[in-house]
Amino acid sequence: MYRKVEQSQTLFINTQTQKMVDQNREVFRFGFGQSPFMPPQDVQSALGNATVHKEYSSVQGDPELREHIARFHFQHNGLRTRAEDVLVAPGSKILIFSLLMAVEKADVLIPAPAWVSYGPQAQLAGHHVITLPTSWEKRWRITADALQKAVTSKKCPDSILILNYPGNPDGLTYSREELMELAHVARTHGMMVISDEIYGLLDHKNTHLSFAAFYPERTITTTGLSKWCGAGGWRLGAALLSEGLEPELKEALLGIGSETYSCAPVPVQMAAKVAYQDYATIKSYIHWQTRILKAIGHYCCEKLVNAGIKVHPPEGGFYLFLDFSEFQDQLKKRGIATSTAMCSALLDEKGVVLLPSQAFGFEPSFPGARLAYVDFDEPPSDLPFDMKAHAPKISGGIRALVDWVRDL
CATH class of the missing domain: 3.40.640.10 (Type I PLP-dependent aspartate aminotransferase-like (Major domain))
Incomplete structure (x- = not known):
């Protein structure tokens, strides 16, 4: 007999996302938390x-x-x-x-x-x-x-x-x-x-x-x-x-x-x-990153909150934890009873990749998900950060997520 050890959800979702990209599907990569910044x-x-x-x-x-x-x-x-x-x-x-x-x-x-x-x-x-x-x-x-x-x-x-x-x-x-x-x-x-x-x-x-x-x-x-x-x-x-x-x-x-x-x-x-x-000597490099991450995180948060999704403004790193509890009745009417099913529907219908809250210790029925806002290329260090210019995949993915929620 062998131990039953499931693959880490973060690594698994990254592999699955890459398969979709290889099939030329439009995908908004909010599932895997990998820094887009290059080392100094x-x-x-x-x-x-x-x-x-x-x-x-x-x-x-x-x-x-x-x-x-x-x-x-x-x-x-x-x-x-x-x-x-x-x-x-x-x-x-x-x-x-x-x-x-x-x-x-x-x-x-x-x-x-x-x-x-x-x-x-x-x-x-x-x-x-x-x-x-x-x-x-x-x-x-x-x-x-x-x-x-x-x-x-x-x-x-x-x-x-x-x-x-x-x-x-x-x-x-x-x-x-x-x-x-x-x-x-x-x-x-x-x-x-x-x-x-x-x-x-x-x-x-x-x-x-x-x-x-x-x-x-x-x-x-x-x-x-x-x-x-x-x-x-x-x-x-x-x-x-x-x-x-x-x-x-x-x-x-x-x-x-x-x-x-x-x-x-x-x-x-x-x-x-x-x-x-x-x-x-590394301080300015770190502050450059945090300035950009803070701007992106607050942009995403504002758009999601306006759509009725419960999410707290980020304070560090590059994640948002989304609570779709306000939409639980609409989700049930669509036959979506778990966070995994919710994330699967989002992926199939909008190409939005989120990681379900079940992976983070919640009961399957809790309608939550993690969003990693790192789907952008490293911007030049001497330019102000602009969402449309430097993070079009993030702005497009947030728009797709908001549209999905409003259509529930």
């Missing part, structure tokens, strides 16, 4: 110059790169981590899985909506998953009360909270007060927190706060090059361990890494040294 030119050049590096690095990663990462995140938002507590791997995704594998048995607390891989990874690691409910009214944020309630009903001695902000699939973040309240509950129960801050550098106001600043005792911050540096396929992630964590955790992570991925690709590590060399 000096980072690209560094990767090209590093092809001579065919050796393995240590499992933990190049020492100089770890120094750069620790200093970079301190410069960015004051996150304090020693280089010896930084782990580098081929993507933050494998680091999160390694963290879950390093713990023998735990309750893994996952807010809904949440990134599609948290739940499957926790289940593969043999943990008990507890879904934390959220609501439109609470901006899809978990509250301290909800976290407290979940912890009191746990089944295992250990508990792990996975926090992701700015969030995938919602594009929203947490305030200082919200983080402080969540940290208080985490501290009270001594839980481990995996704070997935892969979109932290794409906070639209450039005011991202790391959870480890409020709960340094047992927080692991995960990040990487894929989002802010536009280098998803390069596969370079990092985990920043707080000093209060047990040394045994780091030992377990290095052991797991040594038996699985061995090390991150060394040429990519060499290029990452340039990317992480100094936050001050």
Whole structure:
């Protein structure tokens, strides 16, 4: 017998979308969250110059790169981590899985909506998953009360909270007060927190706060090059361990890494040294991206809200989480009873690719979907961003989505 492990919905939808494009169908790619921005030119050049590096690095990663990462995140938002507590791997995704594998048995607390891989990874690691409910009214944020309630009903001695902000699939973040309240509950129960801050550098106001600043005792911050540096396929992630964590955790992570991925690709590590060399030199590149992403996100949000779709304005990253609850009666009259069926109808009728809310931890009947607003080519850095000129596929896709809703 084999394990039943479904393919990641985000990767699956990207493959299916490409098939439609190959068939010459008009498709609006809102399903896959891949940054359209290219890495800075000096980072690209560094990767090209590093092809001579065919050796393995240590499992933990190049020492100089770890120094750069620790200093970079301190410069960015004051996150304090020693280089010896930084782990580098081929993507933050494998680091999160390694963290879950390093713990023998735990309750893994996952807010809904949440990134599609948290739940499957926790289940593969043999943990008990507890879904934390959220609501439109609470901006899809978990509250301290909800976290407290979940912890009191746990089944295992250990508990792990996975926090992701700015969030995938919602594009929203947490305030200082919200983080402080969540940290208080985490501290009270001594839980481990995996704070997935892969979109932290794409906070639209450039005011991202790391959870480890409020709960340094047992927080692991995960990040990487894929989002802010536009280098998803390069596969370079990092985990920043707080000093209060047990040394045994780091030992377990290095052991797991040594038996699985061995090390991150060394040429990519060499290029990452340039990317992480100094936050001050990369700051304008990041702010250029966030200015464009904020403009696109708010354009999409305004159009969708005017059409009656419930959606909160984005605060980071490049996602919107759409709530079609106001159209539930019309959807039922058309025989559409699940978010998957809704997204299939949108794809078939309008060529609009969305990812159904079921993939993010909701019941199948909840009519929600994620929209990734990255279907555009990287614009010149010295021009103001214009939707029609630089993002015609996004404006066309939003128009098609709005027309579909109005015809329900």
